[in-house]
Amino acid sequence: MMHLLEIAGFEFRFAARAPMRLPGYTGSACRGGFGRALRRAACVTGWSVCPGCPLLADCAYPYIFETPAGPDAGILADYERVPNPFVLAPAWHDAASLAAGDAVTMRLVLIGRAIEHSALARQAVIETAWHGIGPDRGPLDLVSAEPIAPPPAAACPDRVTIELLSPLRLVEKGRLVGPDALRPRSLLLALLRRVSLLAQRHGPAPLDLDYRALKALAEATEFEDTSVRWTEWRRFSGRQQRLLPMGGLLGALSLPLRGLEPFWPLLSLAPWVHVGKGATMGLGAVRIIAS
Secondary structure, three states: OOOOOOEEEEEEEEEEOOOEEEOOOOHHHHHHHHHHHHHHHHOOOOOOOOOOOOOHHHOHHHHHHOOOOOOOOHHHHHOOOOOOOEEEEEOOOOOEEEOOOOEEEEEEEEEHHHHHHHHHHHHHHHHHHHHOEOOOOEOEEEEEEEEEOOOOOOOOOOEEEEEEEEEEOOEEOOEEOOHHHOOHHHHHHHHHHHHHHHHHHHOOOOOOOOHHHHHHHHHOOOOOEEEEEEEOOEEEEOOOOEEEEOOEEEEEEEEEOOOOHHHHHHHHHHHHHOOOOOHHHOOOOEEEEEO
16 A cells, blocks of 8 residues: 655664763754754855745755745645654653764654655765764764665554654644543544645645544544653753753553544554654654554
8 A cells, every 4th residue: 555645764873983972862953953954965055044045946955944835835824834844863762971882873754755855865964963963062973874665554453552752742722732631633633634734745746535534533532541651851942042841742552443444544654754743853753563
């Protein structure tokens, strides 16, 4: 079965050049470094800002990192931000000290037309690591960069376990969803919205789905079992010059899929596109285990 979105990317393995410290999560820092490196590689005009640039429509940097709604915005016209067609995901871990030669892994996922710029995006990740991350700005040397892509989607199982590998930040009615308020509709509708918007902007065509029926299915089901907790994390915003709270849910969820089969193509993509807020910096990472 074909996936709803075209997806490809790279699995990177780096080695610490010297002893260094890593913060509890490097996703925000890596995303910022990736954006700067991508802009240096893509920009040919030397303009300090992108708006007004005569080459804006053809430049890989704004398309990937500051995606505009595009000439035919459609459903995206009502959104303040358009989903970027990438996910840059270091592993979620506690703060750590690395010795020289210790490994650091990172995944870059490109979605839809962003795959056309894979060579540029790959080099931007390598440059980000080379310039250093963490409080010591410790440089990382490339060991390998293996191409990756989702395998063909399997048949829908009877149930799945959904492991939340990095903080999942879902919003309902303007508030973050905590452990007690988490229901399948929160996760499934957030995933449906994310995949639909990515397809609208970065795919060959919008998805042909019965959104009303999918919403009804999501609202009528419950998890069989949940074991989730709230974990707090803060990131420093260079733009706002302050620490921002970025807490979310970690743990595992058991979801029966009998009656939810139309959601299986979306769940098959969740490990690649992530779910919820902060997806481009690796938040909302999930593992789907069929059972």
